[in-house]
Amino acid sequence: MDKLRITGGRPLNGEVTISGAKNAALPEICAALLTADPVHLNNVPRLRDVATMRLLLDNMGVQTETHGERGGMSFVAPDSLNPEAPYELVKTMRASVLVLGPLLARFGRAKVSLPGGCAIGSRPVDQHIKGLQAMGAEIVVEHGYMVAQLPQGRSRLKGARIATDMVTVTGTENFLMAASLAEGETVLENAAQEPEIPDLAEMLIAMGAKIEGHGTSRIHIQGVDRLHGCTHQVVADRIEAGTFLCAVAATGGDVVLRHGRADHLDAVIDKLRDAGAQIEAGDGFIRVRASGRLKAQSFRTTEYPGFPTDMQAQFMALNCIATGTSKVTETIFENRFMHVNELVRLGAKIQTDGKVAVIEGIDRLQGATVMATDLRASASLVIAGLVAEGETIVDRIYHLDRGYDQMEAKLRGIGADIERIK
Numbered sequence: 521m522d523k524l525r526i527t528g529g530r531p532l533n534g535e536v537t538i539s540g541a542k543n544a545a546l547p548e549i550c551a552a553l554l555t556a557d558p559v560h561l562n563n564v565p566r567l568r569d570v571a572t573m574r575l576l577l578d579n580m581g582v583q584t585e586t587h588g589e590r591g592g593m594s595f596v597a598p599d600s601l602n603p604e605a606p607y608e609l610v611k612t613m614r615a616s617v618l619v620l621g622p623l624l625a626r627f628g629r630a631k632v633s634l635p636g637g638c639a640i641g642s643r644p645v646d647q648h649i650k651g652l653q654a655m656g657a658e659i660v661v662e663h664g665y666m667v668a669q670l671p672q673g674r675s676r677l678k679g680a681r682i683a684t685d686m687v688t689v690t691g692t693e694n695f696l697m698a699a700s701l702a703e704g705e706t707v708l709e710n711a712a713q714e715p716e717i718p719d720l721a722e723m724l725i726a727m728g729a730k731i732e733g734h735g736t737s738r739i740h741i742q743g744v745d746r747l748h749g750c751t752h753q754v755v756a757d758r759i760e761a762g763t764f765l766c767a768v769a770a771t772g773g774d775v776v777l778r779h780g781r782a783d784h785l786d787a788v789i790d791k792l793r794d795a796g797a798q799i800e801a802g803d804g805f806i807r808v809r810a811s812g813r814l815k816a817q818s819f820r821t822t823e824y825p826g827f828p829t830d831m832q833a834q835f836m837a838l839n840c841i842a843t844g845t846s847k848v849t850e851t852i853f854e855n856r857f858m859h860v861n862e863l864v865r866l867g868a869k870i871q872t873d874g875k876v877a878v879i880e881g882i883d884r885l886q887g888a889t890v891m892a893t894d895l896r897a898s899a900s901l902v903i904a905g906l907v908a909e910g911e912t913i914v915d916r917i918y919h920l921d922r923g924y925d926q927m928e929a930k931l932r933g934i935g936a937d938i939e940r941i942k
């Protein structure tokens with residue numbers, strides 16, 4: 521199993537190119553299920569989750585191809601395919617649930633494994649099921665699968681008003697895709713506003729969908745009879761960019777993130793500036809400069825445009841070596857402090873009580889062997905390793921490979937002493 525070996529203490533300097541967003545590419549690959557025409561995506565990141573999603577579609581009978589070095593992928597989903605997502609693939613990637621909406625909308629049936637819980641929380645999909653039922657789908661859960669079909673005599677989902685109990689990102693994406701091919705109007709209340717939602721909506725509009733209000737909490741979708749192919753550029757990964765910003769803020773240095781979208785990272789950038797990092801941004805770049813110990817920052821994760829839960833672990837690593845005490849409150853997932861015990865193994869001083877972690881900043885961390893437990897926990901351990909004294913081994917980095925495109929190569933390119941070992 522691959523590990524990362526990091527020798528801490530080097531500042532980071534230079535340029536990094538930010539890849540396309542995992543959380544946009546995954547739903548956008550699923551959107552290719554909505555048409556028989558070719559769909560081309562550019563800027564798709566090279567990630568394990570993308571490979572898994574491709575396998576899932578291959579398995580159904582979709583023709584998938586990759587093109588060149590720049591993240592080009594194309595898909596042709598024929599009129600007849602096997603609309604199933606088996607447990608073996610779904611269990612390795614929760615985002616597989618994103619095939620449910622498009623399969624139901626285009627083929628009138630789908631059999632998708634329940635994803636089950638994961639390290640960061642129980643993560644049920646009840647809202648996805650409720651919303652699609654409101655659109656007329658009949659869904660039963662049997663033998664661990666969601667078995668969904670249209671009632672006899674119906675060939676399309678019907679538009680509905682869907683008000684979810686909480687803001688759900690993949691739920692909103694499933695409804696957007698399903699509603700695009702439904703009969704009549706769908707209104708999504710309490711819709712997620714994460715930048716990946718408008719990016720998906722823009723792709724669907726390029727395919728002929730009629731969508732208004734994306735990027736706000738109320739989205740109107742007027743269903744159409746058919747969608748056509750399109751070419752779409754996957755939006756830059758705000759979480760990858762935020763992770764590099766935290767890394768530079770922790771190690772010190774001067775780094776430009778090419779293709780970084782500062783406008784998608786306001787909450788994180790505000791906190792980094794308050795901490796003492798200098799951040800400038802312009803069209804397609806973010807520059808971060810930092811030196812010495814920064815000031816610890818308290819924050820609370822919330823839905824976009826609030827502080828993203830997917831940046832909580834990385835910012836916590838920075839707080840561990842900042843001056844002062846900070847309080848981090850995780851409100852989205854009930855078990856997203858798995859990195860705390862590993863950071864403590866590196867010498868960090870953190871106490872948790874339910875949703876709250878209190879971090880007492882210390883002068884330095886010390887290298888040790890630590891174990892990655894989930895994607896962003898892995899990233900926080902890498903940041904901690906970059907500033908720790910001596911050598912840190914991060915084990916189980918298959919989590920990191922799910923969602924970061926060549927992270928260690930990008931870090932090496934800006935001066936980190938980091939290598940992948942077997």
Ligand SMILES: CC(=O)N[C@H]1[C@@H](OP(=O)(O)OP(=O)(O)OC[C@H]2O[C@@H](n3ccc(=O)[nH]c3=O)[C@H](O)[C@@H]2O)O[C@H](CO)[C@@H](O)[C@@H]1O
Pocket residue numbers: 542543546614615641642643644645646647648649686687688689690691829830852853854
């Ligand atoms: C592939 C992808 O885009 N993943 C992101 C997506 O995950 P994902 O879409 O799975 O997360 P949700 O926004 O759905 O989850 C938010 C909260 O709602 C709960 N919930 C959600 C749906 C449901 O049917 N029932 C229910 O109870 C979840 O358990 C969680 O507590 O948004 C999360 C929150 O920003 C991010 O951390 C993930 O990186």
Ligand SMILES: C=C(OP(=O)(O)O)C(=O)O
Pocket residue numbers: 543614615830895896923
């Ligand atoms: C939690 C995450 O992803 P997923 O929803 O794919 O598990 C993440 O990207 O941090």
